[in-house]
Amino acid sequence: MKEVWVYIEQEEGRIHPVSFELLGVAKRLAQELSGRVAGVLLGHLVDDLRGEVFAYGAERLYLVDHEVLAYYRHIPYAKALAELARKYRPEILLLGATPLGRDLAGGVATLLETGLTADVTELAIDKETGHLLMTRPAYGGNIMATIICPNHRPQMATVRPRIFPIPERAEARSGEVIKEEISLTEEEAKVKRVGFIPKEKTVNLEYAEVVVSGGKGLGGKEGFAKLRELANLLKGEVGASRLAVEAGWISYEHQVGQTGKTVRPKVYFAFGISGAIQHRAGMQNADFVIAVNLDPEAPIFQIADLGLIGDWKTVCEALIEAIKQERKAS
């Protein structure tokens, strides 16, 4: 039976939500291939995560537990994943296009001498050939390319977080667990972690329900303080266009777009953002886009659900006041 594999990305015993998104899309692909979805979990003492993997739709779980896998390192993780793939021959292998997923995928595809498509935003099965159609942006998002890997297996892709929705969770689901022994040594890992500095405050842009973004039109750092005020009122996060980041007004962690984060909020505010394609690539999956820009020709208006032609600051300040009034009234 053809299998569609999802690499379950875990660090410190926590699964990255992109893995659940991938289980959802893998299910659709597996159905079209009359196959099944399997999760692959590598780590140490990660047994208690198996329930999660099944709850989000895996029918089978490959599990490698080894102390050398206690934290992510390229060589042992790549070796374990490649060995599993050699033995069980999945049709498709999907990983999140996270820093970890991209690091791992490049090594695994080379070990398996197969094709790998980076940063995919659409996945489908070709009805005639059964090949996986992997569509991704290229040249900074200016064009989209559909890539196939017809003669090598597995067909591998890293997939952008937040492109696909997280599937419905079903607690009662379970499936088959295949525990695999793989020989790994500390020496062959070749790299040792000697320190770790956690992020002070993680910007949870990708999973925020409201994103308030600013661009070049803000004119400076001070503009982002205003946006922060609005974002806080709405329990959202602050985003930014590449130009605003490059101008040094806000840190790269806040960048939305092809070279930044992909977001999928219920409401996305674009203040003073022209909406270059590279920005749109990161926010067009938002449920509702509200754009404010002085320039009626700004491309952002072409994907806005509600567009206001006017000064961003006037709108932002009035909105902050109006929300405060609403809160008082209720």
Added chain:
Amino acid sequence: MLNILVSIKQVPDTTNIRINPETGTLIREGIPSITNPYDLIALSVASKLKREFKAKITVITMGPPQAKSSLKEAVEFGADRIILLSDRKFAGADTLATSYTLAETIKYLQQEEPFDLFLFGKQAIDGDTAQVGPGVATRLNIPVITYATKIEKIDPEKKLIRVARKTEHGVEILEAKLPVLLTCEKGLSEVPFLPFSEILRAMKAEPEIFQADGPIPFDREKLGLKGSPTQVKRVFTPELKKQGKILNLHEVSLEKAIKEIISVLKEKGIL
């Protein structure tokens, strides 16, 4: 003595890209070619290390003959040897074929003297794959440290390196024995001051040209389009998807516009 290899790529400047709306293809005409910005970081790191320690820098690139200009730029950063891999048979390579070609080249160059440090950009801005660095490291069977943000320490005698790398949860400090391949993230190094003597040297520099049939005995089946498992099936321009409600604040009152937004926020359950 540190023996450093830097791998670079010449790319179209994607911030200036235009698409032919009828064919959906790239208008290459008039688009400036630049050295991939992340590769300039790799070159900057090499340049700084050369000043700090005794070091030799070899720079390789694969591309059309015009990629020579990026190699000349590398000389400004202190490259001692520059090599251009240029042949029609290399063309159309995906990341697997590219990593094969680069790794074979490195193995060939290492016959003289092994490299201690390999520096790659974290990704190239045309393809944004970030796959070639890890691919080359895998083929050379050496450790890769991606998204490196700082070289904390390097000891050419003991052949040890300590590197900070960005993860999603913070910054991890990794230690490894050389040789190591680093992919360079923004901030790893500023562009250093480039002495005029190097700029003069760059003007006269000519790269060695390596082709498919020499001097490296490549397996032809693994080169270029032929050696690439992935194929481009279709290229198209992304379409804009919606046409929403547009209010011009010169015509509509601010109050009305704000009311619209408030009702959206309520509808979406945010207020």
